[in-house]
Amino acid sequence: MYLLKSILCATALPSILLAAPNVPFTTSKSRIVDSTGANFTYVGVNWPGAADVMIPEGLQYSSISSIVSKIKSLNMNVVRLTFAIEMVDDIKDKGGDVTVQNAFTKALGSSKGPTAYQAVIKNNPQFNASTTRLQVFDAVAAELSKQGIYVHLDNHMSKGAWCCGGGDGNAWFGDTYFNTANWKRGLEFMADHSPPKTKSWTSIVSIGLRNELRKPSSAGSSLAYNWSTWYDQVTAAANLVNAANPDILIFLSGLDYDTTLSPIPGAGDLGSGKKFQKSSFKYADKLVLELHNYQNSATSCDSMKSSLNNGGFKALDASAVNQMPVVLTEFGFNQADSSYNGVYAKCLRTIIPQWKAGWTVWVLSGSYYIRSGTQDFEETWGLLNHDWSGWRSTSAINALKDMISASLAA
Template sequence: MHLFAVFLCAVTAFPSLLLAFPSVPFKTSSRWVVDSTGANFTYIGVNWPGAADVMIPEGLQYASIESIVSKIKSLKMNVVRLTFAIEMIDDIKDNGGDVTIQKAFTKALGNNGATVYQQVIKNNPQFNASTTRLQVFDAVAAECSKQGIYVHLDNHMSKGAWCCSTNDGNSWFGDTYFNADKWKRGLQFMADHSKSWSSMVSIGLRNEFRKPDNAGSSQAYNWQTWYTHMVAAADLVNAANPKILIFFSGLDFDTTLSPIPGAGDLGGGKKFQKSSFKYVDKLVLELHNYQNSATSCDSMKSGLWNNGFKALDASSVNQMPVVLTEFGYSQTDSSYNGVYASCLRKIIPEWDAGWMIWVMAGSYYIRSGTQDYEESWGLVDHKWTGWRSASAIKGLQQMIDASLK
């Protein structure tokens, strides 16, 4: 058979080959994320939750993975922040192996679990009674690869549940469910496992560190503790998968990384010095912002800059890329046109900073005990069939277009 005919047969049988990612892996250069061609890359994307009670990416009882990724693609976004829980890896390592999606729905939803499972496999017939949770993540990554969307994994929680509060047991090292050793093991596992995902480009070490209400938490809530554990985790991740970028989140629900750009004293003689890392070209900072009641864009801008975005500036000791991995607002009113959303729509593209909006989900399998929970901040409607608000999407499209420029 002629070589071209062989190639044609291959891409017909495996269309993801046609849309493989020739521009990976990514690296960093000063304040930029750079693809393998040397071009600057800006993260422009959305959060797709998969770290709640079921520990499966949301929405599959209403839609196929293909249709969800297609909606993301239609906005000209280029990345998905896909969240996961360490509990999934704990089951694999300690509890006899990964859980099937059928059992996962039954465990999380009780009597209604069987019904939701049937809806999932009706929309996603590639799944069956033997499909595991991790295999669903594999399927999401494969579809992202097929459609040209990058995957950024994020460790959102240790115990699978809705995030985040100061009393959920997941807030800080040594909290009720936050075993630091198992967290590092879980990150190492997912970094290694995702090497087979052609769409995989980066991983967030932990979502929204916060001071726990639990006074019995075994480790001090401070930058020194943060540094010790984060560097150890990053070392393991880089050893497991040297190709991916590693995102460092901050304290106080990831609203501040203030000592990092200037290599400030973290306590105990610790300083974050980018130059001390062997994988210096794989480090990224991430911040969150939910100042929905803001009345001044200038105040927001200075706050974001001082809390971490200053790392974009050449004057910073640690000049690094900074990505706003979470921000969001109600999709059911005029919030998209308020001070908060309008400000971010303006300043983040001006800074050439990456971003990922919260959230794709129009509903959740279960959230805080309520099944089929309505998500008013979701870009899609409750049944994941269309956009929740055409006006809000139009506003978001302005931010996408500005960032693409």
């Protein structure tokens, strides 16, 4: 019943919905290809929606359409849109989703929460007191589709909060807030919450199973932090997602904050006699690897190349046992200084397009509703300025445009 209400809710959808072109996507060796067989390279940005409020950031400062238009102006073709499993838990276990109004009050308090909510509906008058968090995600997805941008949905956290740390209870399967059954159920729900059931999600092409798996700093999980556990849990989740929506690609992240997928390209030993063999999956042409990289202090591009290759990018090579596409779903740096001109940024602008690998830069947000207890948090890594009205740094954006052009040309 809830899903039906969500589908029928006119307040959450723009007036015009366009079917995304050339979907669904599949994979062929190291490339992602669209339904016509043409290569497709992910060139995009992260739009967070998994923190305390559990709706996409920035709506207290701007309309959804204005934000999407800014992304479109850069010629980006995809948004990595993050969500928290807690939102689905509320829907499944607590009688339905939380309204946006109540979500702001819960996250920001009874004084500042209503003020932020009023700013959101002033900028986005299609919402009202009955609009839920998921309906806001529906509206974002619909606007992205309307403006010709694909959606990569990413499970960032279980409990809605800022990510990531070893002690946040979201680090590893079975951690304090990382209920594995709820996680799988949440992924299944979000994969199912897409075409043809929900017409606002016509441009969804993929889903990331989990962001930055990492070793818990306390004994919050009874499951061993190793590749064997990873394999069991990821395989089970991927099976459910593919059954719920066989059209979308499934992104697999690695260990150590998703900085390594080292045993996967060569089908190395995962422990307990397990090996990752892409060919053993009935949906092998739907699997993609993702990695993160934040080597901001790098002094040598050659060392970065080696690190990235050993971390998992060697899966792009024809010699890999499991030759697969690899997407750099997170990288980034301070937008308020000259970091865009440093070794790290320059290296990635060169080698990622050369490798024909996709990417989504961290992060779009110029500010957050709340981050680690600080409300209206300034995000200097954000492409946008604090009030989401323009780019934080024209120089950094111009450099990013070079990377966009190079990737699309490749």
